[in-house]
Amino acid sequence: MAPFVHACPWCYIGKARFEKGLADFAHRGEIEVVHRSFELDPGRAKGETGPVLEMLAKKYGRTLEEARAMEAHVASNARAEGLGYRTEGREHGNTFDVHRLLHLAKERGRQNELLDLAYRANFAEERSVYDAETLVTLAVEAGLDEAEARAVLADETAYAEAVRADEREAAELGANGVPFFVLDRKYGISGGQPAEVFTQALEQAWQGRTLQPVGGDADACGIDGSGC
Template identity: 75%
Template sequence: MRVEIWSDIACPWCYIGKARFEKGLAGFAHRDEVEVVHRSFELDPRLTKGETGTVIDMLAAKTGRTRAEAREMEEHVASNARSEGLGYRVDGRDYGSTFDIHRVLHLAKVRGRQDTLLDLVYRANFAEERSVFDVDTLVGLAVEAGLEDAEVRGVLADPDAYAAEVRADQREAAELGASGVPFFVLDRRYGVSGGQPAEVFTQALEQAWDSRTQAGAGA
């Protein structure tokens, strides 16, 4: 059974949702027969390369709230992350275009290192004092995940490399009706939106598995 997860590394609920999904998957009896595929989704595709700023300022401007109120919003998300055992920095985090990061994640998928790189990028973005929008930082994370430095830099230097794959993922998300992330599609039978509790994912996996089994029995 295949589970496809549309997410963006700038999305804190994607970070939290991945951890919760993995806990839900761990409680699923047929977990060893589940293939997980990560797909691209940009929360803000209007951002241009090199356009960065701080998350608190961006949230305040986007929601029309004060910086103090935006920080309180971030503290709420942080408490959810920490309850899952995840690190989360409220202050000092950057935001920017994630398109290049998604392109490198597609390279990592080809090399069988996508999930590892995704975890490293999430951790760097939300828990550590590193900006994933810095080229050298991104390359360093990719190398840590097992990719070759020169190959990663080659992809980043070529704006067409894996760009079609990123756009195809985003187009497919729209066709499936996903207007936000995280968005989980189980065996193309069921969809789960948001960073749901682990037990919700376990139940959805069981439902999708039972549906698959029944369909097979009726074939």
């Protein structure tokens, strides 16, 4: 299980690294990967968006140039994994609608496809995932029915409890930042660890061995948005 936050760059990077680690795992065909919802800024009003660089500067008391350096660090990590990343022009906002739509995609067997498209749109392309029409377009690209996607976005109660249930479960499992990976509901891995760390952890969990605590040194986003 991997709590996802489409607005967290380390989730974007961590997903890619986990998938590389999983590809090197001998029993990868027998592993089910489940993505769960996790909001970094649940108090932000729907429709309230702002530039990422200004948000970073304000949150951490940095200058815009220092915020650009923070983004450049993330970008270098993303590009090392073969991922696109824009350091300018991105927005930050409320992610609840994206999470609700991802639960629809999960029911239709297209969650991973929509998640990848949302990550790419948010971090690499000139498309805002805080716009309803963009979300509908992404849903259709992921293989969902357009009318069904529109109906979910129009009904603010649709999948709302599913998102909240994921967030409660993440809290119960000890996730106070993301990405956070749980293997066999027993072993937690925090942060965007290198691919080989995930492979090793999968092997140990498969063998029923106790994993050494993994986390702390890897980049991650805190529950308050810190680190992003």
